[in-house]
Amino acid sequence: MQKKDIKFSCRYFIGSKPCGFKVTCRGCQFYSPMKKRILVIKLASSGDVLRTTALLPALRKKYPGSHISWLVKDPGQQLLDSSPYLDRILVFNLESVLSLLVEKFDLVISLDKAIEAVSIATLVKAKKKYGFGMDGKGKVYPFNKEAEYSFMLGLDDNLKFYKNKRTYQEMIFEVAKLKYTDDRYELRLGKSELDFAERFFMANGLRREDIVIGINTGSGKVFANKNLRHQKTVELIKLLANQVKARILLLGGPLEKDINERILKNAGPKVINGGCGNSLKEFSALINRCSLVITADTLSLHIAVALKRPVVALFGPTSHQEIELYNRGRKIISGSICAPCYKNKCGKAVSCMDKIILKEIVEAVQDLIGGKLKR
DSSP, rough: OOOOGGTTBBOOOOOOOOTOOOOOOTOTTOOOOOOOOEEEEHHHHHHHHHTTTEEEEEEHHSTTEEEEEEEEOOOOGGTTTTTTTTTTTSSHHHHHHHHHOOOOOEEEEEOOOOHHHHHHHHHHEEEEEEEEEEEEOOEEEEOOOOOOHHHTTTTTTTIIIIOOOOOHHHHHHHHHHHHSSSOOOOOOHHHHHHHHHHHHHTTTTOOOOEEEEEEEOTTTTTTTTSSSHHHHHHHHHHHHHHHOOOEEEEOOOGGHHHHHHHHHHHHHEEEEEESSSSOHHHHHHHHHOOOOEEEEHHHHHHHHHTTTEEEEESSSSSSTOOOOOOSSEEEEEEOOOOOOOOOOOOOOSOTTGGGHHHHHHHHHHHHHHHHTTTO
């Protein structure tokens, strides 16, 4: 086969190795020419990466036959690798950045305001750019007028905290010049992750007919004070065990190891430890098996929504207006007058999360499960 026989324009062509179909280009029945080359830049956080995937079906519909790449930071790629709408996932590193600086695109959609994201979005060659870039003075600015509202949201606390009533999804669809029609995001789990959750539930005596409430104690690094204190979580667990007659599965990641150990020590033997060393997909598979999830405004919330699990979402220092639950959950909002504040730490003896009323959480759980929810 000669160079003239190679289909460089094919969506599946890689160049350094055979494509996924393991056939040569000459006479290939799978040839699919790229009509548009699109780059989505959303590096982090993982929860935002996941809910940004709501764009992908709409992009495919507006630009049929397009080749869509996504630049993301580790470990967010784990939430993208099962998407049928992506042709390529680029994990942010030197190799991927150098590649992007050589490539040409028809459209770049830049949805991250981090310096590394806007720098790349500005440098990449593309016919059109939507979202956020960087000017010659090192300042973030909106590429298109449709991005101006989202841009101002980051500059005006009054707009972000109180006036804004639009969800994150509505805003990113506007930025990308797509029509928003209550578009959902989803997370697809593979057999290995589903089998992991099945084995875990069997090993811990959890049956499919059991009401299993997952309580996630994590809050991430950026807003580390948006979770309940461990004493309040213990109190919540005891209320749920008595009033809902549910099995409680404690969830968390590596950052929650210490707090979960304290909770397990004080909450009684009926609480099951979901572990803090699971992979992102294994963590998601445990959530997938829960009847309902109680969580702060963090990654587990978006995983639960993506997996169509009922969720009780707790809000203190972050804005609840931007979160879309698609009628599958309840929001419990702190009554603190200083919330939201988007501060990483709270110097007050009683934080906004301390003012969350546990009775409201229990009532929301009872409402959502109807006292007898089963998988």
